[in-house]
Amino acid sequence: MKFIDPHIHVTSRTTDDYEAMAAAGVAAIIEPAFWLGQPRTNVGSFQDYFSSLVGFEKFRAAQFGIRHYCTIGLNSKEANNEALAEQVMELMPLFLAKENVVAVGEIGFDDMTAAEEKYLRIQLEMAKEVNLPILIHTPHRNKKQGTYRSMDIIEEHEIPPHMVVIDHNNEETCEEVLRRGYWTAFTIYPKTKMGNERMVEIVKKYGAERIIVDSSADWGVSDPLAVPKTGNLMLERGIPKEHVELTCYKNALAAYGQSGQFEESDWLSPDPIDQRSLFEGNSVLRGGQTPRVDEPEDDRIIQ
Numbered sequence: 001m002k003f004i005d006p007h008i009h010v011t012s013r014t015t016d017d018y019e020a021m022a023a024a025g026v027a028a029i030i031e032p033a034f035w036l037g038q039p040r041t042n043v044g045s046f047q048d049y050f051s052s053l054v055g056f057e058k059f060r061a062a063q064f065g066i067r068h069y070c071t072i073g074l075n076s077k078e079a080n081n082e083a084l085a086e087q088v089m090e091l092m093p094l095f096l097a098k099e100n101v102v103a104v105g106e107i108g109f110d111d112m113t114a115a116e117e118k119y120l121r122i123q124l125e126m127a128k129e130v131n132l133p134i135l136i137h138t139p140h141r142n143k144k145q146g147t148y149r150s151m152d153i154i155e156e157h158e159i160p161p162h163m164v165v166i167d168h169n170n171e172e173t174c175e176e177v178l179r180r181g182y183w184t185a186f187t188i189y190p191k192t193k194m195g196n197e198r199m200v201e202i203v204k205k206y207g208a209e210r211i212i213v214d215s216s217a218d219w220g221v222s223d224p225l226a227v228p229k230t231g232n233l234m235l236e237r238g239i240p241k242e243h244v245e246l247t248c249y250k251n252a253l254a255a256y257g258q259s260g261q262f263e264e265s266d267w268l269s270p271d272p273i274d275q276r277s278l279f280e281g282n283s284v285l286r287g288g289q290t291p292r293v294d295e296p297e298d299d300r301i302i303q
């Protein structure tokens with residue numbers, strides 16, 4: 001079975017993770033722009049980060065057979081530095097126009113401050129202007145209140161729910177998010193919060209329509225294999241294969257496919273892996289390592 005992980009911060013993961021993800025069937029991933037664990041101090045840091053999301057990280061993923069896409073946005077925590085946030089708003093349109101950018105995100109609330117709301121609204125308008133889907137990060141504290149408030153604001157901006165993925169849901173929020181017509185995403189955190197056992201129960205209860213599973217794996221304790229593991233657990237627990245395909249592949253494809261930048265054909269017939277490839281003079285290999293060089297499909301000798 002093939003999987004999409006539509007929320008993973010692979011910049012902070014290792015090549016071992018990429019190899020394990022490809023072996024587990026992860027064919028395509030989306031890396032949302034977010035914060036770095038500490039606040040940035042100048043706009044150049046955002047510019048270089050956004051550039052790496054559309055540039056080097058896409059190249060790096062391809063060296064391991066995974067198609068990489070990203071979302072561009074100012075995260076909620078850093079929206080609280082208004083002087084910097086203004087400069088990021090000026091920078092964003094340039095990056096939203098790049099190939100492989102499939103949404104504006106992840107944006108939304110952290111502490112639910114006035115500044116967070118201001119830059120959420122500005123970025124919602126930006127997404128409307130360029131007709132891109134939106135990825136909403138919901139707060140980890142005051143989850144229910146923050147999630148409902150985010151949806152209210154989106155509705156004030158007259159953005160249709162089918163253009164919006166609301167992420168980091170739990171049992172407390174998902175019913176209302178589904179009821180209002182949004183793509184309803186769940187981040188599977190190992191050991192805490194939303195574990196994959198709980199995800200199985202949610203799909204049993206609500207079915208698979210508009211439900212999306214992701215890992216949000218980053219530099220913290222997280223699991224880059226959360227999507228394939230959850231998919232396999234669903235199958236073990238008797239959830240129909242079609243529901244697993246919807247929640248772990250097809251719904252993400254439909255939601256982000258609305259960007260016009262996220263097409264299955266991109267990863268179903270990929271270029272053969274050639275780790276001799278260079279990105280601005282650099283490869284993913286270090287001295288003495290043997291590059292993986294796959295033969296093009298047509299020339300492969302079947303024995």
Ligand SMILES: [Zn+2]
Binds near residue numbers: 007009032034106216
């Ligand atoms: Zn994230």
